[in-house]
Amino acid sequence: MTPDMQQLRQEMHDVEQAVADALAYAKQLGGSAVECAISRSRGINVGTRLGEVETVEFNQDGALGITLYRGQQKGSSSTTDLTPSAIRAAVEKANDIARFTSPDPFAGLAPEAAMASQIPDLDLCHPADQSAEFALQQALACERHALSLDPRIVNSDGAGYSSHVGYRVYGNSHGFLAGYLQSRHSLSCSLIAKSGEAMQRDYSYTVARHRDQLWSPEQVARDAVEATVARLDSRKIATAKVPVIFRADVANSLFGHLVGAISGGNLYRKSSFLLDHLGQQVLPSWLTISEQPHLPGALASSPFDQEGVATVDRDIISNGVLQNYLMTSYSARKLGLQPTGHAGGIHTWQVGHNAQSLQAMCRDMGTGLLVTELMGQGVNLLTGDYSRGAAGFWVENGEIQFPVEEITIAGNLKDMFANIVAIGNDVDLRHGVRTGSVWIESMRLAGV
Amino acid sequence: MQSAFETVSHNLLTQRQLGVDALQQAMQKLYSGAIDFADIYLQSSVNESWVLEDGIVKDGSFHIESGLGVRAIHGEKTGFAYADDISPQALQQAAAAARGIAAAGAHGRLNAWHQPRATSRYEAVNPLHSLNEAAKIDLLREVDAYARSLDNRVVEVIASISGSYDEILVAATDGVLAADIRPLVRLNCTVLVEHNGKRERGSAGGGARVGYDYFLADLRWQEYAKEAVRQALVNLEARPAPAGTMPVVLGSGWPGVLLHEAVGHGLEGDFNRKGASAYAGKIGQLVASEHCTIVDDGTINDRRGSLTVDDEGTPAGYNVLIEKGRLVGYMQDKLNARLMGVAATGNGRRESYAQLPMPRMTNTYMLAGEHDPADIIKSVKKGIYAPHFAGGQVDITSGKFVFSASEAYLIEDGKITAPIKGATLIGNGPEAMCQVSMVGHDLQLDAGVGVCGKDGQSVPVGVGQPTLKLDALTVGGTD
Numbered sequence: 014m015t016p017d018m019q020q021l022r023q024e025m026h027d028v029e030q031a032v033a034d035a036l037a038y039a040k041q042l043g044g045s046a047v048e049c050a051i052s053r054s055r056g057i058n059v060g061t062r063l064g065e066v067e068t069v070e071f072n073q074d075g076a077l078g079i080t081l082y083r084g085q086q087k088g089s090s091s092t093t094d095l096t097p098s099a100i101r102a103a104v105e106k107a108n109d110i111a112r113f114t115s116p117d118p119f120a121g122l123a124p125e126a127a128m129a130s131q132i133p134d135l136d137l138c139h140p141a142d143q144s145a146e147f148a149l150q151q152a153l154a155c156e157r158h159a160l161s162l163d164p165r166i167v168n169s170d171g172a173g174y175s176s177h178v179g180y181r182v183y184g185n186s187h188g189f190l191a192g193y194l195q196s197r198h199s200l201s202c203s204l205i206a207k208s209g210e211a212m213q214r215d216y217s218y219t220v221a222r223h224r225d226q227l228w229s230p231e232q233v234a235r236d237a238v239e240a241t242v243a244r245l246d247s248r249k250i251a252t253a254k255v256p257v258i259f260r261a262d263v264a265n266s267l268f269g270h271l272v273g274a275i276s277g278g279n280l281y282r283k284s285s286f287l288l289d290h291l292g293q294q295v296l297p298s299w300l301t302i303s304e305q306p307h308l309p310g311a312l313a314s315s316p317f318d319q320e321g322v323a324t325v326d327r328d329i330i331s332n333g334v335l336q337n338y339l340m341t342s343y344s345a346r347k348l349g350l351q352p353t354g355h356a357g358g359i360h361t362w363q364v365g366h367n368a369q370s371l372q373a374m375c376r377d378m379g380t381g382l383l384v385t386e387l388m389g390q391g392v393n394l395l396t397g398d399y400s401r402g403a404a405g406f407w408v409e410n411g412e413i414q415f416p417v418e419e420i421t422i423a424g425n426l427k428d429m430f431a432n433i434v435a436i437g438n439d440v441d442l443r444h445g446v447r448t449g450s451v452w453i454e455s456m457r458l459a460g461v
Numbered sequence: 462m463q464s465a466f467e468t469v470s471h472n473l474l475t476q477r478q479l480g481v482d483a484l485q486q487a488m489q490k491l492y493s494g495a496i497d498f499a500d501i502y503l504q505s506s507v508n509e510s511w512v513l514e515d516g517i518v519k520d521g522s523f524h525i526e527s528g529l530g531v532r533a534i535h536g537e538k539t540g541f542a543y544a545d546d547i548s549p550q551a552l553q554q555a556a557a558a559a560r561g562i563a564a565a566g567a568h569g570r571l572n573a574w575h576q577p578r579a580t581s582r583y584e585a586v587n588p589l590h591s592l593n594e595a596a597k598i599d600l601l602r603e604v605d606a607y608a609r610s611l612d613n614r615v616v617e618v619i620a621s622i623s624g625s626y627d628e629i630l631v632a633a634t635d636g637v638l639a640a641d642i643r644p645l646v647r648l649n650c651t652v653l654v655e656h657n658g659k660r661e662r663g664s665a666g667g668g669a670r671v672g673y674d675y676f677l678a679d680l681r682w683q684e685y686a687k688e689a690v691r692q693a694l695v696n697l698e699a700r701p702a703p704a705g706t707m708p709v710v711l712g713s714g715w716p717g718v719l720l721h722e723a724v725g726h727g728l729e730g731d732f733n734r735k736g737a738s739a740y741a742g743k744i745g746q747l748v749a750s751e752h753c754t755i756v757d758d759g760t761i762n763d764r765r766g767s768l769t770v771d772d773e774g775t776p777a778g779y780n781v782l783i784e785k786g787r788l789v790g791y792m793q794d795k796l797n798a799r800l801m802g803v804a805a806t807g808n809g810r811r812e813s814y815a816q817l818p819m820p821r822m823t824n825t826y827m828l829a830g831e832h833d834p835a836d837i838i839k840s841v842k843k844g845i846y847a848p849h850f851a852g853g854q855v856d857i858t859s860g861k862f863v864f865s866a867s868e869a870y871l872i873e874d875g876k877i878t879a880p881i882k883g884a885t886l887i888g889n890g891p892e893a894m895c896q897v898s899m900v901g902h903d904l905q906l907d908a909g910v911g912v913c914g915k916d917g918q919s920v921p922v923g924v925g926q927p928t929l930k931l932d933a934l935t936v937g938g939t940d
Contacts, residue, residue: 062537062735071542071558074815089522093545099525106523113594115517145561170737170858205737205858212739214858247859249935252705282514282617283660284653388854389863391885391937395653395662400702400937402854402863402887419861421885421937423704457939459704459887 014144016055016178018194021140025180025192028053032184035079035100040186042108044081046122047186050319051077051095054179059148061156062171069145072177081107085116122320123342123352125187129323132316136309138194140178141224148174155202155230162238163206165245170203170214172233176224189321197312198224202237206245213244220443222310240385243406247418250407250460256381256434257422257456258374260405261441263387264451268302270426272359272446273394275335277344286397286427287335294333296430299367302330306360313445319357327353329362364448368435371450376411377435378452383408384422397426420460429453465585465769466576469628469640473503477547481574484632487556491533492634494563498795499533500633500773501556503547504814508625509589513601513618521594530814531555534796538562543815572636579776582760582767583670585642588624591672597622600648600673600682608652608686614697615690616660617653622646624673631774635795639774645669645765645921647910648676650685654693663693664867667908669763685908692849692868695880702869702884702938708841709886709934710872712848713834714905717924720755721825721913722853722862723890724748728782728790729808729820729915730797732857739860739890740788748788749894752830752929755783757792759807759823765909766824766923773809773818780806782825783894794820812918822913826925830900834928837899839875845936846870846877847886860890885937893931901928 032049039047053075060067077100078091088110092103142148156172175198182192201218217236219228228236259267271287279285287295296302306324308314317323320342328336339355340348354360368374375383388402400423406413437449463471474480484501491499505527512520529552530543540562544551592600604620627643647668654661665688669675676682711719724740732738740748749755759768759777768777773795781789793801794809797820810821838846846869853864865885870877888896906925913922 066538068539091524093526110521114521117519212858389885391865400885421887423937423939457704459937
């Protein structure tokens with residue numbers, strides 16, 4: 014039940030032909046420029062709970078998206094039906110829509126010169142056994158181990174395993190037509206612990222393109238048990254201004270807000286607190302963030318972006334100074350800049366560090382809050398105002414004292430970024446943003 | 462006129478070389494093992510959106526999606542497969558994959574098909590045809606011009622309309638054979654205002670299960686634009702919010718997102734069957750103050766969260782969840798209802814044929830109380846008043862929930878004073894609901910913009926409430 018690479022390549026080749034046909038039909042209908050993408054994936058997703066099979070899902074997803082320009086007028090359509098007649102209907106629909114939209118001087122494909130001229134093999138596809146037997150075995154082993162580790166784990170919200178392979182093909186009327194294969198495997202476990210009447214839930218997961226890079230079921234189980242049990246007997250604490258460390262697995266969200274604030278769409282809409290900050294100091298001078306889109310086998314690697322623009326290594330932040338805004342071709346034209354290969358988002362970000370382990374950071378902080386969970390959407394990228402629900406641990410004398418919950422932490426992202434004291438070497442590799450834990454000098458904690 | 466069932470079965474069965482007999486055959490095949498329940502779900506939907514920005518309609522998009530999903534249940538086990546085309550072959554393949562879950566054993570008996578008796582909650586209109594393309598674009602231009610005319614500090618307007626037309630048909634081994642046609646439209650207006658170098662944003666909109674003409678009636682589109690501009694201007698003046706625990710007065714309507722997060726998710730049947738919810742095993746117990754009666758109501762005509770039948774063919778219901786503070790019922794889909802020995806409540810929903818149904822909310826709201834909203838404000842010495850929210854999240858196991866105010870004010874000595882910046886409010890569901898000390902007589906439902914996410918599936922929902930006061934809630938300001 015392991016998908017065959019040769020067969021996947023052949024399928025992708027057929028889909029490239031389907032994209033080429035769609036592009037040709039769009040030109041025939043009078044499109045002056047056109048782009049089209051098809052992605053497909055298939056795999057399995059299983060869940061187990063309390064030692065029993067809960068769900069076995071066979072997934073197969075496909076979608077086509079087409080954007081057609083009539084001069085400066087734009088129309089888009091998409092379909093999950095990939096039969097030739099449905100694809101032709103989608104092209105016709107995009108063409109119809111482009112008759113009604115207004116000419117936009119900034120509309121169009123990314124410039125031909127920006128297209129990826131070579132498609133490096135980034136080692137993104139490693140098919141693995143997609144049988145229900147294997148998937149269930151992984152999930153059951155993980156959950157069984159978790160339930161055996163600590164008597165305070167009284168219930169399970171289940172374990173899950175998934176394995177998918179697929180490909181993405183993109184083409185446009187510059188003559189660009191390319192695709193790449195990709196895979197993704199993951200294992201997760203979510204547990205419930207109880208102390209008195211109070212229940213706590215937490216989880217752990219592992220995800221990778223190559224199955225051999227997943228944590229073992231036992232490691233996921235141990236991590237989930239530790240996280241869940243540690244939350245028991247959480248307390249609320251008093252309102253105060255305190256130093257805060259965001260543990261690595263939540264710290265990536267801080268840089269996620271940086272991504273939003275330097276993305277072209279928010280900049281040309283003047284909706285970012287980092288408007289007109291190119292070349293300015295926005296993070297401490299010891300901090301560099303570099304983007305590496307071609308890291309072999311990485312989850313966020315890709316040879317080209319959603320407009321066919323070549324992805325390249327670049328510093329986003331160098332010694333604390335903002336080096337690049339993230340541009341699609343549209344936002345680049347709006348702002349008089351060049352596209353940077355960021356249509357569809359960022360590729361792997363390597364966030365620098367100046368500190369050692371999380372433990373050492375807690376020791377250096379002395380007294381403060383260690384955040385391990387964030388809740389809600391209280392972030393305003395226009396003003397940088399930040400206010401989110403949080404849970405974690407209270408640290409005193411450099412040691413974790415007790416778990417805390419039902420508090421909020423607030424500040425302004427601009428100040429928070431400028432006042433990063435340290436970043437640890439405990440890098441979480443499961444995210445596109447690879448960062449260790451982040452210590453921020455001071456935030457307002459609201460509690461009792 | 463054709464019934465919805467006739468229309469849908471023509472489009473999803475007859476036109477795809479399928480018939481009720483083909484469903485029956487697939488069902489027989491599914492039932493050739495130890496299966497308690499199985500269903501086949503067919504869906505075809507189209508949606509479109511048009512977006513105006515910089516004063517021009519820059520982009521229009523159209524999406525078409527159709528497919529079928531087959532589910533087989535044995536005990537607590539579910540096997541599920543789907544296909545993105547509706548054809549006899551796809552049905553056979555999906556059925557064969559889904560039944561892999563079945564243990565060897567005797568097969569059950571199929572019930573005869575019957576269509577559930579359900580009252581239509583909306584008309585079978587196709588919103589995409591309710592206005593022509595030129596009129597859709599004109600509407601957006603009018604929103605833009607009107608919003609800009611309201612205040613010269615408005616520097617940018619983003620207006621969008623979207624509409625969808627969704628046909629579903631579900632056939633199940635319990636004999637249910639049901640179809641539904643679900644229209645849905647939405648109009649949104651976001652404005653950016655600028656004054657003395659300071660920028661803020663305001664956003665408002667609405668929608669319902671109707672055609673686009675809904676927005677023209679009573680000049681609803683103007684109300685949204687006015688509201689977006691008003692909110693943005695209020696936020697220009699906002700000062701830092703306070704931090705700490707204090708009395709909080711929530712406005713009527715959309716702040717009902719409190720109930721959705723603090724109560725609603727925790728009362729979904731799956732979490733309670735598994736003992737994973739802070740509300741598990743508490744039927745009959747007091748879980749809120751005596752002022753609180755909370756319902757989930759999928760039966761209100763044309764509402765965004767309403768359903769004629771849910772995605773398992775169960776007619777939508779008016780379900781009392783909490784009555785005068787006492788927990789009286791959970792929301793159920795068929796799987797969880799069967800395992801808990803209760804009836805399905807019409808809350809079995811799925812985002813599409815490619816996902817499994819689960820218990821989900823429809824329109825969740827608190828019934829009106831007896832207080833004049835003005836008296837509620839007057840009763841607060843120092844606290845905040847929050848009439849608008851962005852959204853929320855809940856951890857159903859610990860009961861912790863958050864929701865983020867997008868418009869709020871200080872209350873000082875019984876009077877609303879300065880506007881304050883948006884802040885996240887955090888509490889524990891059952892504890893927070895016990896803090897509800899006054900409930901207004903001004904019950905209002907939201908304007909029709911809610912989207913609820915659970916396990917990666919999004920469905921449209923509604924919320925509502927009267928003005929209400931919580932004696933103590935933690936406010937996450939910076940001051």
